[in-house]
Amino acid sequence: MSSNQQKKQTNVSSVIEFKSSTFFAPILILFDNDIAAIELALQEKIQQAPEFFKNSPLIIDVSESNKLDCAINIADIANVLRKIGLFPVGIRGGNGQQNTQARALFIPIDTARTAGSKISDENTQKQSSVNKPSEPEKEIIEEPVVTPQSTPEPTTETTLITQPVRSGQRIYASGDLIIMSQVSAGAEIMAEGNIHVYNTLRGRALAGVQGKTDARIFCLDLQAELISIAGDYKIYEDLNKQISKKPVQIYLKDHALIIQEII
Amino acid sequence: MARIIVVTSGKGGVGKTTTSAAIAMGLAKKGHKTAIIDFDVGLRNLDLIMGCERRVVYDFINVINGEASISQALIRDKNCNLLYILPASQTRDKDALSKEGVGRVLEELSQEFKYIVCDSPAGIEKGANLALYYADDAFVVTNPEISSVRDSDRMLGLLSSKSRRAERNEEPIKEYLLLTRYDPSRVKSGEMLALDDVQEILSLQLLGIVPESKSVLTASNAGIPVILDEKSEAGQAYEDIVARYLGEERPHRFIDGKRGFLKMLFGGRS
Numbered sequence A: 001m002s003s004n005q006q007k008k009q010t011n012v013s014s015v016i017e018f019k020s021s022t023f024f025a026p027i028l029i030l031f032d033n034d035i036a037a038i039e040l041a042l043q044e045k046i047q048q049a050p051e052f053f054k055n056s057p058l059i060i061d062v063s064e065s066n067k068l069d070c071a072i073n074i075a076d077i078a079n080v081l082r083k084i085g086l087f088p089v090g091i092r093g094g095n096g097q098q099n100t101q102a103r104a105l106f107i108p109i110d111t112a113r114t115a116g117s118k119i120s121d122e123n124t125q126k127q128s129s130v131n132k133p134s135e136p137e138k139e140i141i142e143e144p145v146v147t148p149q150s151t152p153e154p155t156t157e158t159t160l161i162t163q164p165v166r167s168g169q170r171i172y173a174s175g176d177l178i179i180m181s182q183v184s185a186g187a188e189i190m191a192e193g194n195i196h197v198y199n200t201l202r203g204r205a206l207a208g209v210q211g212k213t214d215a216r217i218f219c220l221d222l223q224a225e226l227i228s229i230a231g232d233y234k235i236y237e238d239l240n241k242q243i244s245k246k247p248v249q250i251y252l253k254d255h256a257l258i259i260q261e262i263i
Numbered sequence B: 001m002a003r004i005i006v007v008t009s010g011k012g013g014v015g016k017t018t019t020s021a022a023i024a025m026g027l028a029k030k031g032h033k034t035a036i037i038d039f040d041v042g043l044r045n046l047d048l049i050m051g052c053e054r055r056v057v058y059d060f061i062n063v064i065n066g067e068a069s070i071s072q073a074l075i076r077d078k079n080c081n082l083l084y085i086l087p088a089s090q091t092r093d094k095d096a097l098s099k100e101g102v103g104r105v106l107e108e109l110s111q112e113f114k115y116i117v118c119d120s121p122a123g124i125e126k127g128a129n130l131a132l133y134y135a136d137d138a139f140v141v142t143n144p145e146i147s148s149v150r151d152s153d154r155m156l157g158l159l160s161s162k163s164r165r166a167e168r169n170e171e172p173i174k175e176y177l178l179l180t181r182y183d184p185s186r187v188k189s190g191e192m193l194a195l196d197d198v199q200e201i202l203s204l205q206l207l208g209i210v211p212e213s214k215s216v217l218t219a220s221n222a223g224i225p226v227i228l229d230e231k232s233e234a235g236q237a238y239e240d241i242v243a244r245y246l247g248e249e250r251p252h253r254f255i256d257g258k259r260g261f262l263k264m265l266f267g268g269r270s
Protein backbone atom coordinates (compact mmCIF):
# COMPACT_ATOMS: atom_id res chain seq x y z
CA MET A 1 0.00 0.00 0.00
CA SER A 2 2.79 2.37 0.82
CA SER A 3 4.37 1.91 -2.57
CA ASN A 4 1.05 2.53 -4.17
CA GLN A 5 0.74 5.70 -2.22
CA GLN A 6 4.17 6.76 -3.16
CA LYS A 7 3.42 6.21 -6.79
CA LYS A 8 0.33 8.30 -6.42
CA GLN A 9 2.32 11.04 -4.83
CA THR A 10 4.82 11.28 -7.61
CA ASN A 11 2.10 11.48 -10.19
CA VAL A 12 -0.26 13.69 -8.38
CA SER A 13 0.78 16.90 -10.04
CA SER A 14 0.38 15.49 -13.53
CA VAL A 15 -3.11 14.03 -13.28
CA ILE A 16 -4.96 17.30 -13.44
CA GLU A 17 -4.41 20.75 -14.71
CA PHE A 18 -6.48 23.87 -14.28
CA LYS A 19 -6.84 26.17 -17.18
CA SER A 20 -8.74 29.36 -17.11
CA SER A 21 -11.66 29.17 -19.47
CA THR A 22 -15.04 30.56 -20.04
CA PHE A 23 -18.22 28.75 -20.67
CA PHE A 24 -20.82 29.46 -23.25
CA ALA A 25 -24.49 28.62 -22.75
CA PRO A 26 -27.72 30.15 -23.90
CA ILE A 27 -30.19 31.25 -21.26
CA LEU A 28 -33.72 29.99 -21.21
CA ILE A 29 -35.93 32.57 -19.60
CA LEU A 30 -39.19 31.15 -18.32
CA PHE A 31 -42.31 33.25 -18.00
CA ASP A 32 -44.62 30.54 -16.82
CA ASN A 33 -44.63 27.25 -14.96
CA ASP A 34 -46.83 25.39 -17.41
CA ILE A 35 -44.48 22.53 -18.25
CA ALA A 36 -46.53 21.27 -21.17
CA ALA A 37 -46.67 24.70 -22.78
CA ILE A 38 -42.95 25.19 -22.26
CA GLU A 39 -42.18 21.84 -23.80
CA LEU A 40 -44.30 22.65 -26.81
CA ALA A 41 -42.70 26.07 -27.25
CA LEU A 42 -39.25 24.53 -26.99
CA GLN A 43 -39.99 21.86 -29.52
CA GLU A 44 -41.19 24.48 -31.93
CA LYS A 45 -38.05 26.53 -31.52
CA ILE A 46 -35.83 23.52 -31.89
CA GLN A 47 -37.55 22.48 -35.06
CA GLN A 48 -36.68 25.83 -36.58
CA ALA A 49 -32.99 25.42 -35.95
CA PRO A 50 -32.28 21.87 -34.85
CA GLU A 51 -28.52 22.10 -35.35
CA PHE A 52 -28.41 25.20 -33.26
CA PHE A 53 -29.95 23.63 -30.21
CA LYS A 54 -28.70 20.08 -30.55
CA ASN A 55 -27.07 18.98 -27.28
CA SER A 56 -26.79 22.57 -26.24
CA PRO A 57 -25.97 23.40 -22.65
CA LEU A 58 -28.49 25.76 -21.18
CA ILE A 59 -28.99 28.00 -18.20
CA ILE A 60 -32.46 28.15 -16.75
CA ASP A 61 -33.54 31.60 -15.67
CA VAL A 62 -36.61 31.49 -13.44
CA SER A 63 -36.52 35.06 -12.18
CA GLU A 64 -39.30 36.20 -14.51
CA SER A 65 -41.66 33.35 -13.77
CA ASN A 66 -41.00 33.74 -10.06
CA LYS A 67 -41.93 37.40 -10.30
CA LEU A 68 -45.22 36.30 -11.81
CA ASP A 69 -45.73 33.87 -8.94
CA CYS A 70 -45.26 30.90 -11.22
CA ALA A 71 -42.45 29.17 -9.39
CA ILE A 72 -41.55 26.17 -11.45
CA ASN A 73 -40.31 22.86 -10.14
CA ILE A 74 -36.68 22.54 -11.22
CA ALA A 75 -36.80 18.78 -11.44
CA ASP A 76 -39.75 19.02 -13.84
CA ILE A 77 -38.16 21.54 -16.15
CA ALA A 78 -34.79 19.76 -16.06
CA ASN A 79 -36.55 16.57 -17.08
CA VAL A 80 -38.24 18.19 -20.02
CA LEU A 81 -35.02 19.81 -21.19
CA ARG A 82 -33.04 16.60 -21.01
CA LYS A 83 -35.82 14.72 -22.77
CA ILE A 84 -35.54 16.98 -25.77
CA GLY A 85 -31.79 16.90 -25.87
CA LEU A 86 -30.79 20.02 -24.00
CA PHE A 87 -28.47 20.06 -21.03
CA PRO A 88 -29.35 22.33 -18.12
CA VAL A 89 -26.02 23.43 -16.66
CA GLY A 90 -27.14 26.15 -14.35
CA ILE A 91 -30.06 27.94 -12.78
CA ARG A 92 -30.41 31.56 -11.91
CA GLY A 93 -33.01 33.64 -10.17
CA GLY A 94 -34.32 30.70 -8.18
CA ASN A 95 -35.90 30.89 -4.74
CA GLY A 96 -34.68 28.86 -1.81
CA GLN A 97 -36.72 25.82 -2.66
CA GLN A 98 -35.74 25.90 -6.31
CA ASN A 99 -32.09 26.20 -5.41
CA THR A 100 -32.41 23.18 -3.15
CA GLN A 101 -34.04 21.24 -5.98
CA ALA A 102 -31.26 22.31 -8.33
CA ARG A 103 -28.58 21.25 -5.90
CA ALA A 104 -30.20 17.85 -5.55
CA LEU A 105 -29.99 17.52 -9.33
CA PHE A 106 -26.37 18.67 -9.37
CA ILE A 107 -27.32 21.75 -11.32
CA PRO A 108 -25.07 24.62 -10.28
CA ILE A 109 -26.66 27.79 -9.01
CA ASP A 110 -25.60 30.98 -10.68
CA THR A 111 -25.71 33.37 -7.76
CA ALA A 112 -23.61 36.12 -9.23
CA ARG A 113 -26.42 37.57 -11.23
CA THR A 114 -29.37 36.14 -9.42
CA ALA A 115 -30.30 39.42 -7.85
CA GLY A 116 -30.91 41.55 -10.89
CA SER A 117 -30.42 39.36 -13.90
CA LYS A 118 -28.75 41.14 -16.73
CA ILE A 119 -31.48 41.28 -19.27
CA SER A 120 -31.05 44.50 -21.08
CA ASP A 121 -34.21 44.60 -23.12
CA GLU A 122 -36.87 44.78 -20.50
CA ASN A 123 -39.72 44.76 -22.93
CA THR A 124 -38.87 41.32 -24.22
CA GLN A 125 -42.14 39.57 -24.84
CA LYS A 126 -42.97 36.09 -23.76
CA GLN A 127 -42.46 34.91 -27.28
CA SER A 128 -38.85 35.82 -27.33
CA SER A 129 -38.04 33.86 -24.23
CA VAL A 130 -35.97 31.42 -26.22
CA ASN A 131 -35.16 34.07 -28.73
CA LYS A 132 -31.84 34.57 -27.14
CA PRO A 133 -30.18 31.43 -28.17
CA SER A 134 -26.76 32.74 -27.53
CA GLU A 135 -26.65 35.20 -24.79
CA PRO A 136 -23.11 34.64 -23.71
CA GLU A 137 -22.85 33.49 -20.21
CA LYS A 138 -19.53 32.17 -19.41
CA GLU A 139 -18.43 30.61 -22.60
CA ILE A 140 -16.80 27.42 -23.48
CA ILE A 141 -15.23 27.68 -26.80
CA GLU A 142 -14.79 24.35 -28.35
CA GLU A 143 -11.88 25.29 -30.52
CA PRO A 144 -10.90 28.71 -29.47
CA VAL A 145 -9.55 30.97 -32.10
CA VAL A 146 -9.70 33.99 -29.94
CA THR A 147 -9.50 33.92 -26.22
CA PRO A 148 -12.30 36.07 -25.02
CA GLN A 149 -11.77 38.66 -22.38
CA SER A 150 -13.68 38.12 -19.21
CA THR A 151 -14.15 41.82 -18.51
CA PRO A 152 -17.83 42.46 -18.23
CA GLU A 153 -17.62 46.14 -19.11
CA PRO A 154 -18.49 47.02 -22.64
CA THR A 155 -15.35 47.44 -24.61
CA THR A 156 -14.66 49.01 -27.93
CA GLU A 157 -11.88 46.61 -28.69
CA THR A 158 -11.98 45.05 -32.13
CA THR A 159 -11.11 41.44 -32.81
CA LEU A 160 -9.55 40.67 -36.17
CA ILE A 161 -9.56 37.15 -37.59
CA THR A 162 -7.64 36.43 -40.75
CA GLN A 163 -7.96 32.66 -41.10
CA PRO A 164 -11.14 30.88 -42.15
CA VAL A 165 -13.57 30.08 -39.37
CA ARG A 166 -14.33 26.41 -39.91
CA SER A 167 -17.25 24.23 -39.00
CA GLY A 168 -17.33 23.57 -35.25
CA GLN A 169 -15.34 26.66 -34.36
CA ARG A 170 -16.73 29.42 -32.24
CA ILE A 171 -15.50 32.92 -31.89
CA TYR A 172 -16.62 35.37 -29.30
CA ALA A 173 -15.62 39.01 -29.37
CA SER A 174 -16.38 41.40 -26.58
CA GLY A 175 -16.33 44.32 -29.00
CA ASP A 176 -16.54 44.38 -32.78
CA LEU A 177 -15.52 41.37 -34.80
CA ILE A 178 -13.87 41.58 -38.19
CA ILE A 179 -13.31 38.42 -40.19
CA MET A 180 -11.28 38.59 -43.38
CA SER A 181 -11.94 35.01 -44.39
CA GLN A 182 -14.90 32.76 -44.93
CA VAL A 183 -17.15 31.55 -42.13
CA SER A 184 -18.13 27.94 -42.80
CA ALA A 185 -21.46 26.31 -42.23
CA GLY A 186 -21.41 24.92 -38.70
CA ALA A 187 -19.21 27.73 -37.40
CA GLU A 188 -20.49 30.32 -34.96
CA ILE A 189 -19.28 33.88 -34.60
CA MET A 190 -20.52 36.16 -31.86
CA ALA A 191 -19.83 39.72 -30.92
CA GLU A 192 -21.14 42.14 -28.37
CA GLY A 193 -20.71 44.77 -31.06
CA ASN A 194 -20.82 44.63 -34.87
CA ILE A 195 -19.72 41.79 -37.10
CA HIS A 196 -17.96 42.29 -40.42
CA VAL A 197 -17.23 39.35 -42.68
CA TYR A 198 -15.21 40.20 -45.77
CA ASN A 199 -16.06 36.94 -47.45
CA THR A 200 -18.88 34.42 -47.54
CA LEU A 201 -20.87 34.00 -44.34
CA ARG A 202 -22.28 30.46 -44.17
CA GLY A 203 -22.29 29.79 -40.46
CA ARG A 204 -24.14 31.52 -37.64
CA ALA A 205 -23.47 35.14 -36.87
CA LEU A 206 -24.77 36.76 -33.71
CA ALA A 207 -24.12 40.44 -33.18
CA GLY A 208 -25.07 42.50 -30.15
CA VAL A 209 -25.22 39.36 -28.03
CA GLN A 210 -25.38 41.37 -24.81
CA GLY A 211 -28.39 43.26 -26.01
CA LYS A 212 -26.87 46.00 -28.13
CA THR A 213 -29.80 46.51 -30.48
CA ASP A 214 -27.98 48.89 -32.80
CA ALA A 215 -25.28 46.33 -33.62
CA ARG A 216 -25.03 45.37 -37.28
CA ILE A 217 -23.76 42.50 -39.37
CA PHE A 218 -21.98 43.13 -42.67
CA CYS A 219 -20.89 40.49 -45.14
CA LEU A 220 -19.98 40.05 -48.78
CA ASP A 221 -22.14 37.02 -49.43
CA LEU A 222 -24.95 36.07 -47.08
CA GLN A 223 -25.63 32.34 -46.93
CA ALA A 224 -25.80 32.17 -43.18
CA GLU A 225 -27.47 29.37 -41.24
CA LEU A 226 -28.59 31.95 -38.75
CA ILE A 227 -28.17 35.66 -38.21
CA SER A 228 -29.07 37.36 -34.98
CA ILE A 229 -28.89 40.83 -33.54
CA ALA A 230 -29.51 41.30 -29.84
CA GLY A 231 -31.41 38.03 -29.70
CA ASP A 232 -33.71 38.51 -32.67
CA TYR A 233 -32.82 36.07 -35.36
CA LYS A 234 -33.53 34.70 -38.79
CA ILE A 235 -32.58 31.27 -40.02
CA TYR A 236 -31.45 30.34 -43.51
CA GLU A 237 -34.94 29.31 -44.64
CA ASP A 238 -36.20 32.79 -43.87
CA LEU A 239 -33.55 34.54 -45.91
CA ASN A 240 -34.33 35.94 -49.29
CA LYS A 241 -32.02 33.94 -51.56
CA GLN A 242 -31.94 36.85 -54.02
CA ILE A 243 -29.47 38.67 -51.87
CA SER A 244 -26.78 36.01 -51.97
CA LYS A 245 -23.46 36.88 -53.57
CA LYS A 246 -24.01 40.55 -52.84
CA PRO A 247 -22.61 42.66 -50.02
CA VAL A 248 -25.30 43.27 -47.43
CA GLN A 249 -25.80 44.78 -44.05
CA ILE A 250 -28.22 43.56 -41.44
CA TYR A 251 -29.70 45.68 -38.72
CA LEU A 252 -32.57 45.65 -36.30
CA LYS A 253 -35.67 47.75 -36.66
CA ASP A 254 -38.61 47.26 -34.29
CA HIS A 255 -37.44 43.74 -33.44
CA ALA A 256 -37.23 42.77 -37.10
CA LEU A 257 -34.01 42.04 -38.92
CA ILE A 258 -33.62 44.16 -42.00
CA ILE A 259 -31.29 42.86 -44.67
CA GLN A 260 -30.14 45.51 -47.05
CA GLU A 261 -27.84 45.47 -50.04
CA ILE A 262 -24.86 47.74 -49.79
CA ILE A 263 -24.34 49.38 -53.12
CA MET B 1 14.19 16.63 -38.46
CA ALA B 2 11.33 14.80 -40.09
CA ARG B 3 8.33 16.43 -41.66
CA ILE B 4 5.17 14.96 -40.11
CA ILE B 5 2.22 14.54 -42.45
CA VAL B 6 -1.24 13.68 -41.18
CA VAL B 7 -3.70 12.14 -43.61
CA THR B 8 -7.11 13.00 -42.26
CA SER B 9 -10.73 13.50 -43.25
CA GLY B 10 -13.25 13.38 -40.46
CA LYS B 11 -15.55 11.17 -42.50
CA GLY B 12 -14.80 7.48 -42.71
CA GLY B 13 -14.05 5.41 -45.78
CA VAL B 14 -13.00 8.28 -48.01
CA GLY B 15 -9.55 6.92 -48.82
CA LYS B 16 -7.21 7.98 -46.02
CA THR B 17 -5.44 4.66 -45.70
CA THR B 18 -5.22 4.24 -49.46
CA THR B 19 -3.74 7.72 -49.66
CA SER B 20 -1.35 7.24 -46.74
CA ALA B 21 0.05 4.07 -48.26
CA ALA B 22 0.39 5.62 -51.70
CA ILE B 23 2.09 8.84 -50.70
CA ALA B 24 4.41 7.16 -48.20
CA MET B 25 5.52 4.78 -50.95
CA GLY B 26 5.81 7.70 -53.38
CA LEU B 27 8.03 9.68 -51.01
CA ALA B 28 10.20 6.66 -50.30
CA LYS B 29 10.56 5.90 -53.99
CA LYS B 30 11.81 9.44 -54.50
CA GLY B 31 14.63 8.58 -52.15
CA HIS B 32 13.28 9.93 -48.86
CA LYS B 33 13.38 7.66 -45.85
CA THR B 34 9.76 7.48 -44.81
CA ALA B 35 7.80 5.93 -41.96
CA ILE B 36 4.08 5.37 -41.97
CA ILE B 37 2.12 5.02 -38.74
CA ASP B 38 -1.33 3.50 -38.38
CA PHE B 39 -3.30 5.51 -35.80
CA ASP B 40 -6.44 3.45 -36.31
CA VAL B 41 -6.07 1.44 -33.12
CA GLY B 42 -8.44 -1.50 -32.99
CA LEU B 43 -9.20 -1.43 -36.70
CA ARG B 44 -5.80 -1.77 -38.27
CA ASN B 45 -5.80 -2.18 -41.99
CA LEU B 46 -2.82 -0.21 -43.13
CA ASP B 47 -0.74 -3.37 -42.84
CA LEU B 48 -3.15 -5.14 -45.18
CA ILE B 49 -2.87 -2.42 -47.79
CA MET B 50 0.90 -2.49 -47.39
CA GLY B 51 0.85 -6.26 -47.57
CA CYS B 52 2.78 -6.78 -44.34
CA GLU B 53 0.05 -8.13 -42.07
CA ARG B 54 1.85 -11.42 -41.59
CA ARG B 55 5.01 -9.75 -40.41
CA VAL B 56 3.52 -7.79 -37.52
CA VAL B 57 5.21 -8.70 -34.23
CA TYR B 58 5.03 -5.51 -32.21
CA ASP B 59 2.83 -2.52 -32.77
CA PHE B 60 2.54 1.20 -32.08
CA ILE B 61 0.99 0.63 -28.64
CA ASN B 62 3.77 -1.74 -27.63
CA VAL B 63 6.25 0.98 -28.44
CA ILE B 64 4.27 3.63 -26.56
CA ASN B 65 4.09 1.35 -23.53
CA GLY B 66 7.78 0.61 -23.70
CA GLU B 67 7.18 -3.09 -24.40
CA ALA B 68 9.19 -2.92 -27.60
CA SER B 69 11.70 -0.58 -29.13
CA ILE B 70 10.87 1.33 -32.26
CA SER B 71 13.32 -0.66 -34.31
CA GLN B 72 11.71 -3.90 -33.11
CA ALA B 73 8.28 -2.71 -34.17
CA LEU B 74 9.07 -1.06 -37.50
CA ILE B 75 8.47 -3.28 -40.49
CA ARG B 76 10.54 -2.67 -43.59
CA ASP B 77 8.42 -2.56 -46.72
CA LYS B 78 8.87 -5.45 -49.12
CA ASN B 79 8.97 -3.22 -52.20
CA CYS B 80 11.04 -0.29 -51.02
CA ASN B 81 13.78 -0.40 -48.45
CA LEU B 82 13.38 3.28 -47.53
CA LEU B 83 9.84 2.72 -46.33
CA TYR B 84 8.94 1.46 -42.84
CA ILE B 85 5.56 0.68 -41.34
CA LEU B 86 4.54 1.05 -37.72
CA PRO B 87 1.32 -0.97 -37.48
CA ALA B 88 -1.59 -0.31 -35.16
CA SER B 89 -2.68 -2.74 -32.52
CA GLN B 90 -5.76 -4.73 -33.24
CA THR B 91 -6.28 -5.87 -29.71
CA ARG B 92 -6.06 -2.68 -27.70
CA ASP B 93 -8.49 0.15 -27.50
CA LYS B 94 -7.86 3.74 -28.43
CA ASP B 95 -7.23 4.79 -24.85
CA ALA B 96 -3.86 3.15 -25.07
CA LEU B 97 -2.73 6.11 -27.15
CA SER B 98 -1.49 9.06 -25.16
CA LYS B 99 -0.35 12.46 -26.33
CA GLU B 100 2.88 12.11 -24.46
CA GLY B 101 3.53 8.58 -25.77
CA VAL B 102 2.80 9.53 -29.36
CA GLY B 103 5.07 12.53 -28.97
CA ARG B 104 7.94 10.36 -27.77
CA VAL B 105 7.59 7.93 -30.67
CA LEU B 106 7.42 10.72 -33.25
CA GLU B 107 10.39 12.42 -31.66
CA GLU B 108 12.46 9.27 -31.93
CA LEU B 109 11.36 8.55 -35.49
CA SER B 110 12.21 12.13 -36.41
CA GLN B 111 15.89 11.47 -35.78
CA GLU B 112 16.01 8.89 -38.50
CA PHE B 113 13.30 9.62 -41.03
CA LYS B 114 12.69 12.40 -43.50
CA TYR B 115 8.90 12.01 -43.63
CA ILE B 116 6.47 10.49 -41.16
CA VAL B 117 3.00 9.79 -42.53
CA CYS B 118 0.24 9.45 -39.95
CA ASP B 119 -2.81 7.54 -41.17
CA SER B 120 -5.62 9.00 -39.08
CA PRO B 121 -8.75 7.11 -38.06
CA ALA B 122 -12.10 8.57 -39.05
CA GLY B 123 -14.00 10.82 -36.67
CA ILE B 124 -12.89 13.66 -34.48
CA GLU B 125 -12.17 11.58 -31.41
CA LYS B 126 -8.97 10.88 -29.60
CA GLY B 127 -7.21 8.86 -32.30
CA ALA B 128 -7.82 11.49 -34.95
CA ASN B 129 -6.83 14.27 -32.57
CA LEU B 130 -3.57 12.57 -31.68
CA ALA B 131 -2.79 11.83 -35.32
CA LEU B 132 -3.00 15.52 -36.18
CA TYR B 133 -1.56 16.96 -32.98
CA TYR B 134 2.11 16.87 -33.97
CA ALA B 135 1.60 17.40 -37.70
CA ASP B 136 3.48 19.84 -39.88
CA ASP B 137 1.39 19.19 -42.98
CA ALA B 138 -2.14 17.90 -43.37
CA PHE B 139 -3.49 16.03 -46.36
CA VAL B 140 -7.23 16.50 -46.12
CA VAL B 141 -8.82 13.64 -48.01
CA THR B 142 -12.25 14.56 -49.28
CA ASN B 143 -14.80 12.85 -51.50
CA PRO B 144 -16.94 15.00 -53.76
CA GLU B 145 -20.04 14.81 -51.61
CA ILE B 146 -21.46 17.29 -49.18
CA SER B 147 -21.09 15.24 -45.99
CA SER B 148 -17.45 14.57 -46.69
CA VAL B 149 -16.79 18.23 -47.47
CA ARG B 150 -18.49 19.29 -44.27
CA ASP B 151 -16.43 16.86 -42.22
CA SER B 152 -13.25 18.05 -43.88
CA ASP B 153 -14.17 21.59 -42.97
CA ARG B 154 -14.63 20.48 -39.37
CA MET B 155 -11.27 18.74 -39.48
CA LEU B 156 -9.66 21.92 -40.78
CA GLY B 157 -11.06 23.70 -37.76
CA LEU B 158 -9.38 21.19 -35.48
CA LEU B 159 -6.13 21.41 -37.43
CA SER B 160 -6.00 25.15 -36.93
CA SER B 161 -6.84 25.08 -33.25
CA LYS B 162 -6.06 21.73 -31.66
CA SER B 163 -2.58 21.04 -32.94
CA ARG B 164 0.69 21.54 -31.15
CA ARG B 165 1.56 24.26 -33.63
CA ALA B 166 -1.65 26.09 -32.75
CA GLU B 167 -1.09 25.67 -29.04
CA ARG B 168 2.42 27.02 -29.31
CA ASN B 169 1.40 29.82 -31.64
CA GLU B 170 3.79 28.54 -34.27
CA GLU B 171 3.33 28.70 -38.01
CA PRO B 172 0.08 26.83 -38.69
CA ILE B 173 -0.11 23.36 -40.18
CA LYS B 174 0.06 23.48 -43.99
CA GLU B 175 -3.24 22.18 -45.28
CA TYR B 176 -3.70 20.50 -48.65
CA LEU B 177 -6.79 19.17 -50.36
CA LEU B 178 -6.85 15.72 -51.93
CA LEU B 179 -10.09 15.11 -53.73
CA THR B 180 -10.44 11.35 -54.05
CA ARG B 181 -12.89 8.90 -55.62
CA TYR B 182 -13.68 11.63 -58.12
CA ASP B 183 -15.93 10.39 -60.88
CA PRO B 184 -16.33 12.97 -63.66
CA SER B 185 -19.35 11.24 -65.15
CA ARG B 186 -21.16 11.41 -61.84
CA VAL B 187 -20.11 15.02 -61.44
CA LYS B 188 -21.64 15.74 -64.82
CA SER B 189 -24.87 14.03 -63.94
CA GLY B 190 -25.02 16.10 -60.77
CA GLU B 191 -24.70 13.15 -58.40
CA MET B 192 -21.37 14.41 -57.15
CA LEU B 193 -19.96 17.79 -56.35
CA ALA B 194 -17.56 19.29 -58.86
CA LEU B 195 -14.10 20.43 -57.86
CA ASP B 196 -15.27 24.04 -57.93
CA ASP B 197 -18.14 23.29 -55.55
CA VAL B 198 -15.75 21.68 -53.11
CA GLN B 199 -13.27 24.52 -53.39
CA GLU B 200 -15.96 27.11 -52.84
CA ILE B 201 -16.50 25.64 -49.41
CA LEU B 202 -12.99 24.61 -48.43
CA SER B 203 -10.74 26.96 -50.42
CA LEU B 204 -7.58 24.94 -49.89
CA GLN B 205 -4.49 24.35 -51.94
CA LEU B 206 -5.34 21.42 -54.19
CA LEU B 207 -2.64 18.78 -54.22
CA GLY B 208 -4.47 16.51 -56.60
CA ILE B 209 -7.57 14.70 -57.73
CA VAL B 210 -7.65 10.93 -57.50
CA PRO B 211 -10.25 9.43 -59.80
CA GLU B 212 -12.51 6.58 -58.81
CA SER B 213 -10.65 3.58 -60.08
CA LYS B 214 -10.96 -0.19 -59.85
CA SER B 215 -7.21 -0.49 -59.60
CA VAL B 216 -7.41 0.81 -56.01
CA LEU B 217 -9.26 -2.25 -54.83
CA THR B 218 -7.11 -4.58 -56.90
CA ALA B 219 -3.97 -3.05 -55.45
CA SER B 220 -5.19 -3.20 -51.88
CA ASN B 221 -6.24 -6.81 -52.28
CA ALA B 222 -2.74 -7.55 -53.51
CA GLY B 223 -1.22 -5.62 -50.61
CA ILE B 224 0.58 -3.17 -52.88
CA PRO B 225 0.10 0.61 -52.63
CA VAL B 226 -1.71 1.71 -55.77
CA ILE B 227 1.03 4.20 -56.65
CA LEU B 228 3.14 1.23 -57.76
CA ASP B 229 0.52 0.46 -60.41
CA GLU B 230 1.94 3.03 -62.80
CA LYS B 231 -0.54 2.23 -65.52
CA SER B 232 -3.57 3.02 -63.40
CA GLU B 233 -5.04 6.50 -63.27
CA ALA B 234 -5.18 6.39 -59.48
CA GLY B 235 -1.52 5.41 -59.38
CA GLN B 236 -0.60 8.29 -61.67
CA ALA B 237 -2.72 10.69 -59.66
CA TYR B 238 -0.86 9.78 -56.47
CA GLU B 239 2.46 10.05 -58.28
CA ASP B 240 1.48 13.61 -59.30
CA ILE B 241 0.44 14.39 -55.76
CA VAL B 242 3.79 13.35 -54.33
CA ALA B 243 5.64 15.35 -56.99
CA ARG B 244 3.53 18.45 -56.29
CA TYR B 245 4.02 18.07 -52.57
CA LEU B 246 7.77 17.99 -53.17
CA GLY B 247 7.52 21.25 -55.07
CA GLU B 248 7.16 20.19 -58.67
CA GLU B 249 4.55 21.97 -60.77
CA ARG B 250 2.28 19.66 -62.63
CA PRO B 251 -1.03 20.49 -64.27
CA HIS B 252 -4.06 18.90 -62.64
CA ARG B 253 -5.56 15.90 -64.35
CA PHE B 254 -8.71 13.82 -64.08
CA ILE B 255 -10.91 16.85 -63.51
CA ASP B 256 -13.34 16.09 -66.29
CA GLY B 257 -14.14 13.22 -68.56
CA LYS B 258 -12.80 14.88 -71.69
CA ARG B 259 -9.20 14.11 -71.11
CA GLY B 260 -9.78 10.46 -70.56
CA PHE B 261 -11.96 10.36 -73.63
CA LEU B 262 -9.39 12.08 -75.81
CA LYS B 263 -6.65 9.87 -74.47
CA MET B 264 -8.76 6.88 -75.34
CA LEU B 265 -9.14 8.17 -78.89
CA PHE B 266 -5.53 9.13 -79.49
CA GLY B 267 -4.00 6.51 -77.28
CA GLY B 268 -5.55 3.88 -79.54
CA ARG B 269 -3.95 5.37 -82.64
CA SER B 270 -0.34 5.77 -81.64
Ligand SMILES: Nc1ncnc2c1ncn2[C@@H]1O[C@H](COP(=O)(O)OP(=O)(O)OP(=O)(O)O)[C@@H](O)[C@H]1O
Binding pocket: B009, B011, B012, B013, B014, B015, B016, B017, B018, B019, B040, B120, B121, B122, B180, B181, B182, B210, B211, B212, B213, B214, B216, B217, B220, B234
Ligand atom coordinates in the same frame (compact mmCIF):
# COMPACT_ATOMS: atom_id res chain seq x y z
N1 LIG C 1 -9.75 6.31 -55.78
C1 LIG C 1 -10.48 5.25 -55.39
N2 LIG C 1 -11.19 4.55 -56.30
C2 LIG C 1 -11.92 3.47 -55.93
N3 LIG C 1 -12.01 3.03 -54.67
C3 LIG C 1 -11.34 3.68 -53.71
C4 LIG C 1 -10.54 4.82 -54.01
N4 LIG C 1 -9.99 5.26 -52.86
C5 LIG C 1 -10.41 4.43 -51.89
N5 LIG C 1 -11.22 3.48 -52.38
C6 LIG C 1 -11.89 2.40 -51.65
O1 LIG C 1 -12.63 2.96 -50.60
C7 LIG C 1 -12.59 2.14 -49.46
C8 LIG C 1 -12.11 2.94 -48.27
O2 LIG C 1 -10.75 3.30 -48.49
P1 LIG C 1 -9.75 3.54 -47.29
O3 LIG C 1 -9.71 2.34 -46.40
O4 LIG C 1 -8.47 4.03 -47.86
O5 LIG C 1 -10.52 4.72 -46.56
P2 LIG C 1 -10.24 5.30 -45.11
O6 LIG C 1 -10.57 6.74 -45.20
O7 LIG C 1 -8.89 4.95 -44.64
O8 LIG C 1 -11.32 4.54 -44.26
P3 LIG C 1 -11.45 4.54 -42.65
O9 LIG C 1 -12.10 5.85 -42.32
O10 LIG C 1 -12.31 3.39 -42.37
O11 LIG C 1 -10.06 4.43 -42.12
C9 LIG C 1 -11.70 0.96 -49.79
O12 LIG C 1 -12.50 -0.11 -50.16
C10 LIG C 1 -10.90 1.47 -50.97
O13 LIG C 1 -10.53 0.40 -51.83
Ligand SMILES: [Mg+2]
Binding pocket: B016, B017, B018, B040, B119, B120, B121
Ligand atom coordinates in the same frame (compact mmCIF):
# COMPACT_ATOMS: atom_id res chain seq x y z
MG1 LIG D 1 -8.26 3.99 -42.80
